[in-house]
Amino acid sequence: MMMLTKKMIQIRGLLQTVGQSEALQLPSIVVIGSQSSGKSSVLEAIVGHEFLPKGSNMVTRRPIELTLVNTPDAHAEYGEFPALGLGKVTDFSQIQKTLTDLNLAVPVQDCVSDDPIQLRIYSPNVPDLSLIDLPGYIQVTSSDQPPELKQKIADLCEKYIQAPNIILAISAADVDLANSTALRSSRKVDPRGERTIGVITKMDLVEPERGVGMLSDKKYGLRLGYVGVICKLPQSSNSLFTRGNGNISSAVMKTENAYFSSHPLEFGPGSELEVGTKNLRKKLMYVLEQTMSASLKSTSEAIQHELAEASYEYKVQYNERPLSAETYLAESLDAFKHSFKGFTEQFGRAHVRELIKHELDQQVLNLLAQRYWNKPFDDLSPPLPEPDSLAELPKADPENPLWHLKLDASSASLTKLGIGRLATTVVANALQSQIDGLISSSTFAAHPFARQTITEASANILRDLSYDISDELEICIKPYKYRIELEDSEWMRGRENISRVLKEELRVCGEAIKHVEVDVGGSRKMKDVMAFIDRVRNGQVVLEGNGIGGAGGFSAALLQKGREAVFLRDRADIIKMRLLAVKSKQCASKKNKYYCPEVFLDAVADKLTTTADLFLDAELLSKFYYSFPRHLDTRLGRNLSPADIDRFAREDPKVQRHLDVVRRKELLEHVLKEMEGLRQLEIRGAGGRRGR
Ligand code: GDP
Numbered sequence: 001m002m003m004l005t006k007k008m009i010q011i012r013g014l015l016q017t018v019g020q021s022e023a024l025q026l027p028s029i030v031v032i033g034s035q036s037s038g039k040s041s042v043l044e045a046i047v048g049h050e051f052l053p054k055g056s057n058m059v060t061r062r063p064i065e066l067t068l069v070n071t072p073d074a075h076a077e078y079g080e081f082p083a084l085g086l087g088k089v090t091d092f093s094q095i096q097k098t099l100t101d102l103n104l105a106v107p108v109q110d111c112v113s114d115d116p117i118q119l120r121i122y123s124p125n126v127p128d129l130s131l132i133d134l135p136g137y138i139q140v141t142s143s144d145q146p147p148e149l150k151q152k153i154a155d156l157c158e159k160y161i162q163a164p165n166i167i168l169a170i171s172a173a174d175v176d177l178a179n180s181t182a183l184r185s186s187r188k189v190d191p192r193g194e195r196t197i198g199v200i201t202k203m204d205l206v207e208p209e210r211g212v213g214m215l216s217d218k219k220y221g222l223r224l225g226y227v228g229v230i231c232k233l234p235q236s237s238n239s240l241f242t243r244g245n246g247n248i249s250s251a252v253m254k255t256e257n258a259y260f261s262s263h264p265l266e267f268g269p270g271s272e273l274e275v276g277t278k279n280l281r282k283k284l285m286y287v288l289e290q291t292m293s294a295s296l297k298s299t300s301e302a303i304q305h306e307l308a309e310a311s312y313e314y315k316v317q318y319n320e321r322p323l324s325a326e327t328y329l330a331e332s333l334d335a336f337k338h339s340f341k342g343f344t345e346q347f348g349r350a351h352v353r354e355l356i357k358h359e360l361d362q363q364v365l366n367l368l369a370q371r372y373w374n375k376p377f378d379d380l381s382p383p384l385p386e387p388d389s390l391a392e393l394p395k396a397d398p399e400n401p402l403w404h405l406k407l408d409a410s411s412a413s414l415t416k417l418g419i420g421r422l423a424t425t426v427v428a429n430a431l432q433s434q435i436d437g438l439i440s441s442s443t444f445a446a447h448p449f450a451r452q453t454i455t456e457a458s459a460n461i462l463r464d465l466s467y468d469i470s471d472e473l474e475i476c477i478k479p480y481k482y483r484i485e486l487e488d489s490e491w492m493r494g495r496e497n498i499s500r501v502l503k504e505e506l507r508v509c510g511e512a513i514k515h516v517e518v519d520v521g522g523s524r525k526m527k528d529v530m531a532f533i534d535r536v537r538n539g540q541v542v543l544e545g546n547g548i549g550g551a552g553g554f555s556a557a558l559l560q561k562g563r564e565a566v567f568l569r570d571r572a573d574i575i576k577m578r579l580l581a582v583k584s585k586q587c588a589s590k591k592n593k594y595y596c597p598e599v600f601l602d603a604v605a606d607k608l609t610t611t612a613d614l615f616l617d618a619e620l621l622s623k624f625y626y627s628f629p630r631h632l633d634t635r636l637g638r639n640l641s642p643a644d645i646d647r648f649a650r651e652d653p654k655v656q657r658h659l660d661v662v663r664r665k666e667l668l669e670h671v672l673k674e675m676e677g678l679r680q681l682e683i684r685g686a687g688g689r690r691g692r
Helices: 003-017 039-047 092-104 149-160 181-189 208-215 235-241 249-261 277-318 325-346 349-371 390-395 401-415 419-440 448-476 488-520 523-537 556-583 597-638 642-650 653-691
Strands: 029-033 064-070 078-080 117-123 129-133 166-172 196-201 226-228
Touching: 003 064, 003 129, 003 277, 003 653, 029 039, 029 149, 029 181, 029 277, 039 064, 039 129, 039 166, 039 196, 039 249, 039 277, 092 117, 129 277, 149 181, 166 181, 166 277, 181 196, 196 208, 196 277, 208 226, 226 277, 249 277, 277 653, 325 419, 325 597, 325 642, 325 653, 349 401, 349 419, 349 488, 349 597, 401 597, 419 448, 419 597, 448 597, 448 642, 488 523, 488 556, 488 597, 523 556, 556 597, 642 653
Parallel strands: 029 129, 029 166, 064 117, 166 196, 196 226
Antiparallel strands: 064 129, 078 117
């Protein structure tokens, strides 16, 4: 018979994991009583341990859903707080402390909370029971308590003592039953006394006759009757058990036996009255079993109803597409790896080359501006005389050491730039941003955890690889630091390429000038301010304080813009001039390299690029392409616990809803099957009992 309660308690635990609806509440025993009525003492006597919060002030602020699980073959007794994930707590004073902390965490202004604390206690010494301990009723609020506390406790209790729950109404023998708040409350919801068990505590504090009178009370007759108990621990054993870890049941029973057997007339074997914690336990087990059994049919129906709803949602919303957190992760990972593979097939040496060459083109332009095109001044002061100005370049004498020095220094600047580090970083950054792009267009976009994991994986691999690769690449380009030999074809390619680069630069300058024009507020205004700046630079106007407070009727900001425009115009002029030079016959042959530093430096950059792209393709790309998917398998596969995977999948609200429906449906199906099994057992049992 007791199987039923055990099973139902298991089912209750399962239903809790999917969030029970009101309809799925399984009956439980709800314990109510006034403060100091001895409510905690009764519960502790049933459990056999002191574990409830104690203190003169009200400490129970949240309902405690106490599930007792009988483990006949086990020796150990322990508690578990399923919501906290603390694991098995074998020290009952620790359970007491946790409960106290959880209660104290309820803000004082809230008084009480109806969010229950779930506590399971496993022991060979407890019966299978499901009890809910509620805050004790208070008569008057003390000065340090909010005035609405009394009402809030009453409301909370009223919510819990509804059918089909059984009410365990605790009253102390030394208080008149007519004044028992517990009985008064239960009477309101159970006027015929059909699901209330009366418990009279502190029987030792009143004369036996008075105790007898209370236990046989007819004013509020209870179908399930009254039980008299004495749950006070004997003084001698009290100190022994203060740490809460010894079993107190036998001590309590000893006290009760001593008292009740010393009053055989009232409580002896001939008496009809029920006394003692032992009997109370038996009664609770029996009544809960009966109530569970009676609710089997209605609970089954409620589950069927919920299941129908879940199945409907599954069908309509999700087209009955099965989903689990694991399959979701596996599919997402596969899809991501697939898109990565696609990327690796199209991103190869040619892309690496383009990236590096583009970077070096910019470096070449910078070098040229620094060493050759040093005409424009980003300043308002008059230009200094420039001896080896650009205009002299076509006339450069191949024997003149100045032009040799200039070109050698420029080429050395390029080769000693730290190409190893630069090229590796450029390519690694490009790979990283490609990975970011792949993540954004994958299902992982909606998953911060996976996003971070993947980004970290690629960043770590790239960082580790880059470290050695940039050094090795630097060694590969070392020969160019000493000597650079150019083929004719290389010269030709350089000439073509630098023309393209210069044209592009010219276009960029043009765009930038247009932007400045818009900023300034039109071409006329820009021309005026540029003309003024030119006059300053030609020494026709003397500027005081470098124009910080504005000058010539122009504000400082406008002068700044004008300066930008002049700089861009001069740069564009130079580039136009150099474009003509590069296209001229003189630059057609590598023999005239001193006239054409642009072509020469481009050809050098091209040589460096060829070495770098070959090396990075072989080292960085192929190693990264190999490692990355493997790292993903580890980080998003093997390294994740089922809880991690679940958390991951639930990051996406859509997936979470889908998973919830699937899980709810599966669980309800499972529970329903169990319930049907129990009903069959019940029907057979009832048949057997009738047959006897
Ligand atoms: P609660 O506030 O309703 O939880 O009451 P407690 O269980 O904390 O008990 C209040 C006081 O009554 C404590 O000092 C207990 O030791 C005492 N007490 C509880 N049960 C009995 C009993 O059966 N007999 C006697 N004499 N005292 C009891």
